[in-house]
Amino acid sequence: MTKHSKKTNIGIRHFRAALALAQEQSFTRAADSLGIVPSALTETIKQLEADCGLRLFNREARPVTPTEAGEEFLAGARRVLSDFEMALDDLRRVGGIERGAVRVAAAPSVVLFHLAPALRAFHAAHPAIEVTVYDDIAERIGALVLDRVVDFGLAERWHETDQLDYEPFHVDPFVLVCHRDHKLAGRAEVDLAEIPVADVIALDESTGIGKRIAAAPEIPPEFRRGSIRTRGTIAQLTLISQGMGVALMPKLAASVIQSPEIRHVGLRDLSLKRTLCILTRSRRGLSPAAERLLACLRPLGSLASP
Incomplete structure (x- = not known):
């Protein structure tokens, strides 16, 4: 087994070189993008491979492609380079x-x-x-x-x-949202059983709110289907403001559209929160x-x- 010293001459320029080669898939083009000659890039990649003891690129392939080990290294190199650039930004801001x-x-x-x-x-x-x-x-x-x-x-x-x-x-409790003319609009609180299933505008489970509703065992499955279904709360609120149905949603989300047509009603038997x-x-x-x-x-x- 090869032992690697903790001391190394590998630095950020080696990471930049490998990422440029992976991007350009050509030593000539990658060297040009870095402002160096191809022979210098070749030597930089050789130093990197020698230090880690792995072949990172298939040089015989056209275009040049990373090996499996190279792909893993490049994923880490992108993170390291991003963190390095962020650290430089932070350093430049010190005192300013x-x-x-x-x-x-x-x-x-x-x-x-x-x-x-x-x-x-x-x-x-x-x-x-x-x-x-x-x-x-x-x-x-x-x-x-x-x-x-x-x-x-x-x-x-x-x-x-x-x-x-x-x-x-922040903890945000769920409420019933309805039009001001809906029969439940004047109530302070209602039970889920009082909400007409046919009125429910459902929210797609691809959203965080829709996912939370789908996972709540106390909410009837019919509430998750609905005759009208949206992929966002803005669409739900817009439809509700036109008197087209009701919905369950967090109070903050329900307050984004501040319309006099919309009412929020507490849910007595639902403690769901996000x-x-x-x-x-x-x-x-x-x-x-x-x-x-x-x-x-x-x-x-x-x-x-x-």
């Missing part, structure tokens, strides 16, 4: 956080009730920091965090992976700018420390 940037992903209801007021306070203190907001469903928000597209996300727990950390932030979380990558620190935005955000959640 006003030049920073933050990217955050959140569901529309969280943007309205939590992120917007947090951003108002954040921009008052740091007006020059650029903030990019992505609004999406829980599944894609988790993916945006995992893929390092955003610094952090605000959504339900969807991905069961040790690559994400979930910090509970817990919104702050999603970050495990074992990865946030930039100073992202940390300061979170400092403005955390006090706005229902689970904030007293």
Whole structure:
């Protein structure tokens, strides 16, 4: 068995070289993209392979392709290079956080009730920091965090992976949402059995809310089917505002469309809630700018420390 010393001359330039070769599939094109001669690129790849004791590319193939071991290495190399570039960004911001940037992903209801007021306070203190907001469903928000597209996300727990950390932030109870002229609109609370099944507008299970409803044993199966089915709560709320049915959804989500035509009614025999979380990558620190935005955000959640 070959023993590898902890001392190595392998560095970021070797990772960049391997990723460029995988991208261009040609030593000549990859070298050109890196601004070096092909012989220098060849030597860099040889050094990398010698250090790890594995062949990472099939040189005889046209175009040049990674080996199975190479594919595994490249996946890790992309993460390392991304973390390296993020660390450089953080370092460049030290002593000058006003030049920073933050990217955050959140569901529309969280943007309205939590992120917007947090951003108002954040921009008052740091007006020059650029903030990019992505609004999406829980599944894609988790993916945006995992893929390092955003610094952090605000959504339900969807991905069961040790690559994400979930910090509970806000508990959001489910309510009945109906038109103001619906027979149940004037009630403070109702039982599930009082809701006409024929009126229910169902939500597709591809969403975090739809998935939670489908997993709730106390909700009748008929509520999950519905004669009308949507793939998002905005469509549900729009239809409800036109008097076309009712729906079960979290109170925050039900409040995104603030229409005088829509009413929220408590559910006496349903304790279903969703817990919104702050999603970050495990074992990865946030930039100073992202940390300061979170400092403005955390006090706005229902689970904030007293």
